[in-house]
Amino acid sequence: DIQMTQSPSSLPASLGERVTISCRASQGINNNLNWYQQKPDGTIKPLIYYTSNLQSGVPSRFSGSGSGTDYSLTISSLEPEDFAMYYCQQDASFPPTFGGGTKLELK
C-alpha cells in the first residue's frame, strides 16, 4: 500500500495569512493526489483533484501543486471558514489511502 504522510499535523495561523500543507507519498503517484476539507461537524468537502484542479465551487484562494512523491495545498489568504481539518488522498493505485490530516487552527 502507498503510505501518505502529511505535515504539519497542526498548523496555527492567522486570518489573512498564506499557509501551505504538505503531503508526501511513499512512492511516485503520478499527480493522482486529491485534497479534502473536514469541518468540526464532520462534513467533508472535496477541494482539489489530480494535484491542482479545483472542485466546482471551491474558492480560488485554494491551490494545489506537486509531482512525483511531494504535493502541497496552499491557501493564499485565510478566511474564517478555512479553519478545519485537511486530508490528502492518493488514487494512483489500490487501495486508495489518505494522509493523517492537518488541523488548521486559529492562532
Add this chain to the structure above:
Amino acid sequence: EVQLVETGGGLVQPGRSLKLSCVASGFTFNNYWMSWTRQAPGKGLEWVASITNSDGSTYYPDSVKGRFTISRDNAQNTLYLQMNSLKSEDTATYYCTRVNSGYFDYWGQGVLVTVSS
C-alpha cells in the same frame, strides 16, 4: 444537486451484524463507482469498500475483507454495506462516497456505528 443520504447506523454488540444504506439522488447512479469510507473517533479517514458500476465488482482492504460486503441496487439508486462479525475497532462514522476516476467527489453526511457490549 447531488445528494447521498446514509442510514442504518447505531449501537451494536461485538460479533453482531449491521447493514448501512445510502440513497443517492441528483445524478445517474449506475454511471459511477461508489464507495464507503470511515473515520474512527478522533482518527483519520480509511477507505472501506468500493463497487464498480458496470459489473458490480467489489474491492476491500484487508481490515474488513471477509466481514463486510458492499452492494448496490441501481433501480433504487441505493448503496449498501453489510457488516458482519463486528469488532470494537469498527466503531466509526461511515461515509457514502461517489467515485469519479478515483476521486471521492461527493460525500454523504455520515452515519455513526458504535460496536460495544
